[in-house]
Amino acid sequence: MRLGIVTGKIWATRKDASLDGIKLYVLQPLDYLLAPQGSSLIAIDAIGAGEGDTVFWVGGGDATLAFDGRTIASDASIVGIVDSVHTEPDVM
Amino acid sequence: MVIGRVVGNIVATIKHELYQGSKILLVQPLATDRKTAMGNTMVAVDTVGAGIGEMVMVATEGKAASEIIGVPRGPIRSIIVGILDGVSQQS
Numbered sequence: 001m002r003l004g005i006v007t008g009k010i011w012a013t014r015k016d017a018s019l020d021g022i023k024l025y026v027l028q029p030l031d032y033l034l035a036p037q038g039s040s041l042i043a044i045d046a047i048g049a050g051e052g053d054t055v056f057w058v059g060g061g062d063a064t065l066a067f068d069g070r071t072i073a074s075d076a077s078i079v080g081i082v083d084s085v086h087t088e089p090d091v092m
Numbered sequence: 093m094v095i096g097r098v099v100g101n102i103v104a105t106i107k108h109e110l111y112q113g114s115k116i117l118l119v120q121p122l123a124t125d126r127k128t129a130m131g132n133t134m135v136a137v138d139t140v141g142a143g144i145g146e147m148v149m150v151a152t153e154g155k156a157a158s159e160i161i162g163v164p165r166g167p168i169r170s171i172i173v174g175i176l177d178g179v180s181q182q183s
Contacts, residue, residue, distance in 0.1 A: 001135035001170050003102075003118070031133040032099045032118045038132060046167065047106055056102065056116070056135040058167040062154035066108065066167040079167045080107035085118065087100035088144050092120060092129050 001058045003030040003082065006051050010042055016073040025049065027057060027076065032087055043076035054082040093149045095176065096121045098142050102135065110166040117142060117172065119150055126179060136170035137161065147176040 008026035012019075023045040031037040034054065046066035049055050057078045058066070066077035100118035104111075115138040123130040126147065134150060139160060142148050150172050151157065157171045158164060 001168070002132060003135055029132065032120060047108055049106075056104065056107075058169050060154070060169065062157075062165070062167050062169045065154075065165055077167050080102075080104040080111060080116070083103045083105055085100050085102055086144075087118070091099045091145055092097060 001056050001079070003032070003034070003085075004028055004043070004055055004057050004078075005030055005034075006049055006053050006055060006078070007040065009051060018071065018073045019044070022067075022072065025051070025078065027055070027078070030054070032085070034085065041076055043078050044072060044074040045078045047079060047081065049078050049081050054085075056080045056082060093151050093173065094121050095126060095179070096134065096148055096150055098144050098146050098148055098172075099133070100144065108167055110163055110168050111137065114138070114161075119148060119170070119172065121150075122147070124181070134170050136172050137168060138172045140172055140175055142172050142175050147179075148172045149174040149176060
């Protein structure tokens with residue numbers, strides 16, 4: 001799993017049937033200092049996140065399992081909304 | 093599994109049900125010198141009581157994760173499975 005921030009929303013009328021009714025967001029991955037890390041991507045929302053939220057998300061095959069009993073055509077799924085991140089100076 | 097350092101923790105009220113009750117930490121993977129950061133920061137579920145600053149090993153595959161925490165397969169991937177006391181390596 002990784003951290004990210006929801007930076008935008010996606011609309012797509014014609015898409016795989018498994019994605020019907022599921023929100024698609026543009027997600028920018030973040031490092032532990034909440035600085036952008038890597039390229040942005042599209043992720044499905046499994047928990048009710050919104051634009052501007054800091055979230056954590058799972059990538060790869062496990063992302064298809066974010067909805068109970070269904071397999072979703074997704075390789076990135078938002079699975080938590082981050083309230084706060086605690087780190088310590090000079091931890092690295 | 094990868095070697096990383098615990099660099100933070102996360103508070104998240106709203107999360108997928110498989111994460112309920114889990115301690116969620118931030119882990120920065122390390123280069124072979126085990127001092128410099130290398131690669132993307134990970135969010136990982138802690139099963140061993142790790143804390144900030146500790147060097148840990150992280151399993152990063154969903155099947156392993158579900159076996160370790162004893163839940164059905166779901167959207168969980170990275171699990172902290174050990175705290176490293178030391179590493180020896182030929183240079």
